[in-house]
Amino acid sequence: MDEKRSVKFFNKLTHIAKIILFTKGILILSSFFLAFSNFLLFLTVVVILNVPLLRKSIFGRLPTDTKELRKSNVLSNQETYEYLPGLFLDVFYPSFFTESKKSQSVKGIVLFAHGGGWISGYRRQPNNLSWYRYLVSKGFIVATIDYERGYKAGIEKLIEELLQAVVFLENHLSSKLGINEKVSLMGLSAGGHLALLAASRIPERVKNVVAYYSPCDLLDIWHSASIFARFAAATTLKRLPTRARDVYERYSPINNITENYPPTLLVHGLKDSVVPYFSSVKMFKTLREKGLAAKLLLHPKGDHGFEFVLRDRRTVDIIEKTAQFLEGKLW
Template sequence: MRFSRNATKKFALKILLLIAAVVLGFWNAVLTLLVIFIFNIPLIRKAVFGKLPTDPGRKGYARSETHEYITGRFIDIYYPDCYSHAKGVVMFAHGGGWISGYKRQPNNMSWYRFLLSQGFIVASIEYSRGYKAGIELLISELESAIKFLNGKFQTKISLMGLSAGGHLALLTASRNYQLVKNVISYYAPSDLLDIWESPSIFARIAALATLKRLPSKDKNIYAKYSPVNNVHGSFPPTLLVHGLKDDVVPYISSVKMFKKLKEQRVHVKLLLHPSGGHGFEFVQRDGRTVEILQKTIAFLEEKLW
């Protein structure tokens, strides 16, 4: 079959347009990530090199294993030395504004070592990037991970997350409360509109990249995915932690969540650090930081009430 000259030209034009779209899309993604990196250098440094003051400073686990909990997504499970007498299972969701961060990041590993040293099994999850996937897919991945762990260990799971990971943990707990023992959220945006009151350009870019809309164009999507609007009477016991000097996610976000949970008569505690910024537990080694970390363990052991 012969193609006409016009058909050939049209086909060639389509190919060129497709190549151009791919190239432009690639460079747009590179430019976006470059801007995020430039405005996020202090956070990156803190995240990569941060360490808890309570970090035992050793390997901390007897053995580990990795599972593919859904196609293309993996979960690492670390067992403490006496894992036959483990106190429970903590599923940990890393931070990074939904668009960065990774499960084996040094600061996250510091948290794992601390939790392991206190006798907990730790499961750290890998989830998609928000700028590619969108918020709903990220939540569904956490839901799949908690269902996987519930089936494996035949027990309710404690959910813990930092920043964006805390936001995802709270939303996952609201939807899967029957599988969740309790939830810990460190400096999470419980009301997504609070991010737009923050001076952090990174936080705004991350929210826009993940939700795909400005709040001035569509407040409904910000409301839909804000944990404060997903509270109900069956919500699991919750621990909220925030620094009063947080210039990425305003501490008022956790205060709002605390009040909403109280209104629903949910067991909730709010711990505030008077001089803590975003990720304060990795850089501050004062007595209040240590106290908050110890109370986090007490919460997991159900000793705060």
């Protein structure tokens, strides 16, 4: 009788334990669901608040990107490669570029990193294609990459991916085409930030670097009114500056300038509402104080992504000087 009672008691305890475990599982799943829902809600609000910025970032184009240029199929001489598992790289060649005339009038090689706050954007956005068309039409070989999202990969992984793209491009041009020129790095916003940091890791292999409206000191983002900029930085670095100031300083280009840092062009609009223009000004001053070649171009009316919106002479002049700089001319 006692044995039957024991078995019955044990079965009852087992049943209760199962109920507790099931309830606990439901609560855990619910908490995950609520957390994910809150994240999506917050992300949706951030996107809605930044619709004008996102629209011009994705669909804008350069004032030099004429209807004739867009119809000319200037990007038709193109190849695509998987430079890392799941990540792709496009290479666009000037129309005159062939196997037999591969070195004829090539102005340089540009590896382009798109913007998007490290957490969005892609290599074939219309605004990015506008830059590729312009540079290829000027005689540059332009390579462009996708990189992983910052919220998943983290900042160090994004830098490593850009460095791997440099190695892949160098090997491809050398082994397949016999071209052994240094690569120029160029990026917009977060892409410019990555380009500046990558240049500090391999300065001897980079011809020059161009960064448009990029955070050269990541702490400057916290002086911005942009919720998206602060959210993107905290998501990519996995920390807030109040708790990990050293991490923000470690991944700020201004703190990674080497003695042989390549010639640098910084471009910014004085009306930038996402990344304060003084971030580029500080970087420029630091480069010059160290005796390094650096240029700074400011647009008095420029907001973030101004070259895709404004059509004035100053914008066109900045774009043209960018091409000259990439060619190696310091004007």
